[in-house]
Amino acid sequence: MSKTFECIPNFSTSDPKVVKAILEEIRCVRNAHLLDHTFDTHYNRLVASFIGDEDSILHAALNSATKAIALIDMNKHKGQHPRLGAVDVVPFVPIRNATMEDCVELSRAFGRRLAEAQNIPVYLYGEAALRPEAKDIDWVRQGEYEGLHEMIKRPGREPDFGPKKPHPTAGATIVGARRIMVGFNVNLGTPNLEVARRVAAAIHVNKGGLVDVRAMAASIPEKGVTQIGMSIGYFEKTPLYRVLELVKIEAERYGVPIVGAEFCGLVPLQALIDVAKYYLKVEDLEEDSILEIAVQKALEQT
């Protein structure tokens, strides 16, 4: 059984032509499958998701990163999401028959090859981190692209691969291995970014909020709303309903309602099952309770 990995690179662009060119580098790789992509102007960021075996995932990750470094000039980049470079972060996730150790190895191989080929500094984070602080992506991203020139010289902040100075147009890249996580953005019915920042802080793991949940505030002027952009690290332990209800409670302090939400990237089935269980007050509901899943499993036995 071949191993299947997911790669979810984040690129600092929302230019449709650049997006198209980057995605094409993924699509044209044999046995790599683009599952999803989202991009928008307020974050000025493209998040792609693709799967493949070890060779095809490495190939597609390298080719798409190379294209992004060629086309994106970080000196002109503005966006509300913190970022260090054109290819901001490249996580690898084990999907089928693959372990976290496989992903750590794969991500380090990718980081080394990208750094050598593009002469760009690469930091390892998450499960692939070589120093404890770097497990936390927020620590790695401190100072962002604009502060990188200064930060990279500080003791203990040397990149894991590549030169000890930023790439002139692409900054640095953060590479790592992690579990499946859920990207979940909730819109608040206020244009007041200060309110959104306070709500985001109340949710964030490092500021007294929910364990393994990261939250940031952003403004979406064209909709007249603000957004709490969140990543939920252990959706099995901290289900989506708990995150949403806590955002609701914190926003209520300011008389602000939740006016919408969206997933960033794909959502694991178990996360949806946990939502249904909570709101429908159902105790027993599992994957095998779902008709399509039960049918698929039964027919695979035939």
Place this chain on the structure above:
Amino acid sequence: MSKTFECIPNFSTSDPKVVKAILEEIRCVRNAHLLDHTFDTHYNRLVASFIGDEDSILHAALNSATKAIALIDMNKHKGQHPRLGAVDVVPFVPIRNATMEDCVELSRAFGRRLAEAQNIPVYLYGEAALRPEAKDIDWVRQGEYEGLHEMIKRPGREPDFGPKKPHPTAGATIVGARRIMVGFNVNLGTPNLEVARRVAAAIHVNKGGLVDVRAMAASIPEKGVTQIGMSIGYFEKTPLYRVLELVKIEAERYGVPIVGAEFCGLVPLQALIDVAKYYLKVEDLEEDSILEIAVQKALEQT
């Protein structure tokens, strides 16, 4: 591509030995796959779900019905769910590469063979009905087992197959074809059956409630609660959250809370997606947004 059908027979028993014997008749048929079964003493009813191709589904349906007719004596049967016989209702549902017409044909073939082999009256309902009133299973079941002897003689109420009198121990069987539907039971935090009946009436399609939703009240004395047992005919048009929220609103009139819920049988994925969309306030969420579904589809292309 062979056609796949689902059959969801409802048997009037909750005796574990009888349940086991009936299920064994399904399990031992080659290419028939038992997906799920539930039974409980308050309804005194077993609901099984299995899939298979045309031959195996017919085979498993006939064998399990024959076993139930042999083992169940309706003269001793008590239960809160309305029923006409030992094998109360046998619906067939198209799952893959099968049409409703296939299911109508299959259900009529099953009904004819069961009636002949067991000398039991069989009524066709749903899409397989031969008279308009019989599309509605409530009409077919009027008078229940206890009234069958009298009802079966009335003009226009002749069975579609078999003798014009009840089977002495197994009553009659209702057979038909229908779409996938959702069985959803909600528990009210009151032992007061009259309150539960009023709430059920408020939800039922024939009593001013939601279109294609059938609701009945039952008592669950061991838990000190009552239950609204519902079948939702078009879960895509009338999503589960609307049903649940309406039950909540109607129960609030009597100061009664919802204290739990359960699915009867398997639940279609789309029904869970619609629940998540509503409660999480997400607009865009579809099957392909789910990681496991997207991965499965991508790997099938390889």
